[in-house]
Amino acid sequence: MSADEPNDGLVHTEDRTPYVESTIIMTTVRTVAPFILTLGLFVMFHGADSAGGGFQGGAIAGTVVLLLAFAFGIRAVRDWLNPAAVLGLVAAGVGTFLLVAVGSLPLSGEFLQYTAYPVPHASKYGIELVELGIGALVAGVIVGLFFLVAVGFDPGEPLEDEP
Amino acid sequence: MSSLLPLLVAVPIAGALLTLVVGYAADRLGWPLAFASSLLHVALTGYLVVRAYATPDPLRYTVGGFRPPFGIELVVDGFNAAVVGLVAVVAVGVLVYARRAGPHSVAFYTGYLLLVAGLSGMSITGDMFNLYVFLEITGLAAYALVATGDDGRSAVGALKYLLVGTVGASLFLAGIGYAFVATGTLNMADLATKLGEVGYGSTLVRTSFALVVVGLGVKTALYPLHTWQPDAYASAPDSVSGLISALVSTVSAYALARVIYSVYTVEFLSSVAYAREFVLVLAGVSIVAGSLLAVMQTDIKRMLAYSSVSQFGLVVAAFAIANEAAVTGGVVHLVGHAVMKGGLFLAAGAIAMRTGARTVGEFDGLGSRTPLLGAAFAVLSLSMVGVPPAVGFVGKWYIALGAIQSQLWPIAAVILLSTLLTLAYFLRLVERMYFRSGTGAAAGADSPTGTGTATVADGGDDEDPTLGRDDTPTLGRDDDDAFAADDERFGRPSVGMVAVVVVAALLAVVLGPLVSAFEPLLEPTLETLL
Numbered sequence: 167m168s169a170d171e172p173n174d175g176l177v178h179t180e181d182r183t184p185y186v187e188s189t190i191i192m193t194t195v196r197t198v199a200p201f202i203l204t205l206g207l208f209v210m211f212h213g214a215d216s217a218g219g220g221f222q223g224g225a226i227a228g229t230v231v232l233l234l235a236f237a238f239g240i241r242a243v244r245d246w247l248n249p250a251a252v253l254g255l256v257a258a259g260v261g262t263f264l265l266v267a268v269g270s271l272p273l274s275g276e277f278l279q280y281t282a283y284p285v286p287h288a289s290k291y292g293i294e295l296v297e298l299g300i301g302a303l304v305a306g307v308i309v310g311l312f313f314l315v316a317v318g319f320d321p322g323e324p325l326e327d328e329p
Numbered sequence: 330m331s332s333l334l335p336l337l338v339a340v341p342i343a344g345a346l347l348t349l350v351v352g353y354a355a356d357r358l359g360w361p362l363a364f365a366s367s368l369l370h371v372a373l374t375g376y377l378v379v380r381a382y383a384t385p386d387p388l389r390y391t392v393g394g395f396r397p398p399f400g401i402e403l404v405v406d407g408f409n410a411a412v413v414g415l416v417a418v419v420a421v422g423v424l425v426y427a428r429r430a431g432p433h434s435v436a437f438y439t440g441y442l443l444l445v446a447g448l449s450g451m452s453i454t455g456d457m458f459n460l461y462v463f464l465e466i467t468g469l470a471a472y473a474l475v476a477t478g479d480d481g482r483s484a485v486g487a488l489k490y491l492l493v494g495t496v497g498a499s500l501f502l503a504g505i506g507y508a509f510v511a512t513g514t515l516n517m518a519d520l521a522t523k524l525g526e527v528g529y530g531s532t533l534v535r536t537s538f539a540l541v542v543v544g545l546g547v548k549t550a551l552y553p554l555h556t557w558q559p560d561a562y563a564s565a566p567d568s569v570s571g572l573i574s575a576l577v578s579t580v581s582a583y584a585l586a587r588v589i590y591s592v593y594t595v596e597f598l599s600s601v602a603y604a605r606e607f608v609l610v611l612a613g614v615s616i617v618a619g620s621l622l623a624v625m626q627t628d629i630k631r632m633l634a635y636s637s638v639s640q641f642g643l644v645v646a647a648f649a650i651a652n653e654a655a656v657t658g659g660v661v662h663l664v665g666h667a668v669m670k671g672g673l674f675l676a677a678g679a680i681a682m683r684t685g686a687r688t689v690g691e692f693d694g695l696g697s698r699t700p701l702l703g704a705a706f707a708v709l710s711l712s713m714v715g716v717p718p719a720v721g722f723v724g725k726w727y728i729a730l731g732a733i734q735s736q737l738w739p740i741a742a743v744i745l746l747s748t749l750l751t752l753a754y755f756l757r758l759v760e761r762m763y764f765r766s767g768t769g770a771a772a773g774a775d776s777p778t779g780t781g782t783a784t785v786a787d788g789g790d791d792e793d794p795t796l797g798r799d800d801t802p803t804l805g806r807d808d809d810d811a812f813a814a815d816d817e818r819f820g821r822p823s824v825g826m827v828a829v830v831v832v833a834a835l836l837a838v839v840l841g842p843l844v845s846a847f848e849p850l851l852e853p854t855l856e857t858l859l
Contacts, residue, residue, distance in 0.1 A: 253350070253353055257346055260342065260346045277332075277390075278392050279393050280393070282394075
C-alpha cells in the first residue's frame, strides 16, 4: 500500500467509514423514525388477518436503529445501545413462541393449539402474540447483524491461510 | 404418547435459548446447559424410538389441532426412528468431545442445539413445506457452525457452503412449488395419492421430482453437486466437522428417501421413464468420483470429506434400487456411515491435537505414538472399507444384494469397485500408521509445521488450563498424564475426547451383528413404503 491517506475529501472516522454529520439527515431521521416504528408494529399486528406479519414488521422496526446509526454515526449508536437489550429482544421473541406453543399442552390442547386457551378469539390473539415474538426476534437479529458487520475486519489481521 | 413428538424439536430450541441467555451472563455455564438439553433430548428420543418400534403403526401427531392435510403432521415410523435416534446420540457424543476440543463459545453451543432442532424436525415431519423450513434451519445453523473456526479458511468455507446450500434449498422449494401447483396440497401422505391422481406423466409432477432430487442432492453432496462439502468439512473446527459429517448429509439423504417413497412413491420411480435411472446415475457417478477424488487428497479431513461423497452415492443408489434388501442396506449404511465418519473426523481431530498430524504423510508411524487413537482410527477405517463383521460391511452387503436381486449389474459392479477404491485410500493410511517408521512423525513433532492448522492446535492448547479448572475438574485430569510423554507443544485430548472416539469404533464393530436384530423391526415399515 503506497497511499495511506485517502484523498477523497471526506472525514474518515476510526471505523474507516466516512461519516458526515448532516443536519438534514439527522432532522429527517428524527422525524421519520417514530413513524417507521409505528409502521413496523402496524404490519406486525396485521399478521393474523391480513397481509402482514412478524417477519416484515420486524424488519421494518429493525431498520429504525439502522437509520439512527446512519444519521448519528454507527459508533455513537452502538455505544448508546445496550447489547443485553438486543439479546433480550431475540430471547423474548423465541421465548414467546415457545411459551405459546408449549403452554397449550397443560391446558389439554395440542402443541401450538391456540384454541386450547380459555380466551375469546384465542386463535387470533395467539397468532398475534407469536407474530409479535417473531417481530422482536427479527428486529433483534437485524440490529445485531448490522453492528457485527459494521465492526468489520481488521485488514492487518493475518489470514491463517495455507498453501 | 405421541404427544411428545413436537418436544423433539422444542426441547433443543428451548435449550438453545437458555444457553444463549444464561451463557451471556456466565460463559462457563454454556457447555453444562447445552449438555443437559442434549441429554433430555436423548431421553425423549429413546422413549419415542422404543415406542415406534413397539407398535406396527407409525406414531402420528397433528400440530396445533389443524387436521392434516391442512395442518402440519409429525410422523415417526420404523424408517425415521433410526434417524432420530442417530441424531440424538451423535449430538451428545460430539458435545462430550467438544467440551475440550472446542469451540468454547456460547454462540457455538446455541448453534449446536439449533442444528439438532433442525435435524430432528427434518427427520420427523410429514409435511413437505415443513421439511423445507427445517432444511433451512439446519442449513443456517450448519453454516454458522462451520464459521465458528477462528481462521479465514472457515469463513470462506462457510460462505461457499451458504451460497451452494441456498441454491440447493431453493431448487427443493421450487420442486415443492411445482408439486403444490399440480395437487394443491403439501402433506406428504396426501401428496402421494394426489400426485397419482394427477398422473405421473404430468410435466409438473416430473419437473417437481427432478427439482426436489437435485435440491436434496446438493444438501446430501452427491458428486457434481458436492462442491461445498470438502471445503466446509475441512475448514470447520474438528467437533463441527464430526457433527456435520455425521448428521447433516445423513438427514438430507433420509429426506431424499422419504420424499421418493412417501411422496412420489416407488410406483412413480418404476413407471416414469428415466426417473430411477436419473437417481441411479447421479448416485453411481458420485460413488466413483468421490472415491477417486478421495484417493488424490493429502489432507486427512478433505480425504474423509470426499469419502462421504462416495458413501452417500452408495446410500442414494440403495434408495433408488428400492427393493427390500437394498433399502435395509441403505438405512444400515446411513446410520453406520454416520457413526464411522463422525468417529473418523473426531479421531482425526484428536490425533491432530495430540501429534499435529493433519496430512497423509504425517501419519507415518502414528500407531506407536498414539496407540489408542490410532487403533480406533484404524478400526473405523477398516469398517468403512467394509471388513466383516463391522457395520460398513453389512450395509454394503445388503445394498449389493439388492442391486443383484434387481439385476442392476452396473450398480453392483460400481459398488464392488467402490469398495476397492475405499480400500485404496484407507489402507494407505493404516499402512503408514503401522508399517512405516516415524520419520514423518519426528519431522512433524520437531519442526513447527508452520501451517494455520498447527496454530489452531496450539490455540486449543492455550485454552485448556482455564477451561479444565473452571468446569468439572473430575473429567480425566489424572489420566491425561498417561499421554504426557510425547510432545509438549501439542495439546492433549481429554479422556472424554478419546472415549467418544473409542465408543464410535466399538459401535462400528458391534452394530454390524446387531443388524440381523434390527431387520425384523424395519420390515413392517418397508412393507408399507415399498
